[in-house]
Amino acid sequence: MEKIILTTESGSDVPQAMADELGIRIAPMHVILGDESYPDRTIPVADVFDFFKRTKKMPTTSAVNPEEYTAFFLKLREENPEAEIIHIAxxxxxxxxxxxxKIALDELRDARIRLIDSETVSSGIALLLWKSAQVIEGAQSADQAEELIRGLIRRERVSFLPDTLEYLRAGGRVSNAAYLGTSLLRLKVLINMVDGRLVASKKYRGDMEKVSFQYLEDFVKNLGGNRDAIILFYAEGFSLPLLERLKDRCRQMGFEQVLSTDIGCVISCHGGPGVMGLAAFADEA
Structure with missing residues (x-):
């Protein structure tokens, strides 16, 4: 079968080791602190949190624009003239x-570049790319690979648990009343990916040390019996010793692969310090 290259954006929070191993090419999104714009992952996440703490102004993010995509795909095509390219957005x-x-690809008219909506964010896409690389190895054609990847999207489950709603409030994603209520009651609000959108759902009471294990147990219950892989993703401020205990618990629960990664500036702008998330595949869509 022809060579297939996987591509995505930096908001997918693909660990560098994974990108290197699987040959994943990544187009940078941008984070904006005041009047300065930076490509994602070129500045420390701590700078994002420090900016908000100092100015009380929400850092903003911007997508890869069509011109940047055009340059990205043209360079990749120049380097790989015969390859099939699957961009998981x-x-x-x-x-x-x-x-x-899509705007860039409509102009390029390169039939060997396929565009797929991941319908998820952050390390949910990283795990999707990891699994996509596996299904590509067994695919008979790029058409079949694309079909298999779309099937994975329907089975993936992704959610995250902010330590605070302050950043979601500042970004206009939750109301001031909801923020005050959860803060006073020491509640953590679970955010699920539902049909490509972020949707608030269950509330957990207590600190992250306590509720993260409850969250993990609830998340895994909804997967059915599938235990091939899980990824834990987190922002600066999340306890690394706690992360290791959660990974140990995942192994005890039977997961064959337990991955973890820190998230970059773009996602941290929305989740805030100390946020954690989980992604895995369910038995069925």
Whole structure:
């Protein structure tokens, strides 16, 4: 079968080791601190949190624009003239990255570049890419690989648990009343990916040390029996010793692969310090 290259945006929070191993090419999104714009992952996440703490102004993010996508794909095609390219984009309902990629590809008219809406965000896409690389190895054609990847999207489950709703409130994603209520009652609000959108759901009471294990247990119950892989993703401020205990618990629960990664500036702008998330595949769509 022809060579297939996987591509995505930096908001997918693909660990560098995974990108290197699987040959994943990544187009940078941008984070904006005041008047300065930076490609994602070129500045420390701590700078994002420090900016908000100092100015009380929400850092903002911007998608890869069509011109940047055009340059990205042209360079990749120049380097790999015969390859099939599958671009797995950040959810079209959470960012304009997918639409911008489509604009670029409509102009390029390269039939060997396929665009897929991941319908998820952050390390949900990283896990999807990891699994996609596996299904590509067994696919008979790029058409079949694309079909298999779309099947994975329907089975993936992704959610995250912010330590605070302050950043979601500042970004206009939750109300001030909801923020105050959860803060006073020491509640953690679970955010699920549902049909490509972020949707608030269950509330957990207590600190992250306590509720993260409850969250993990609830998440795994909804997967059915599938235990091939799980990824834990987190922002600066999350306890690394706690992360290791959660990974140990995942292994005890029978997961064959337990992955973890820190998230970059783009996602940290929305989740805030100390956020954690989980992604895995369910038995059925």
């Amino acid at each position: 950040y959810s079209s309902k959470a960012s304009c990255t997918y639409q911008n990629a």
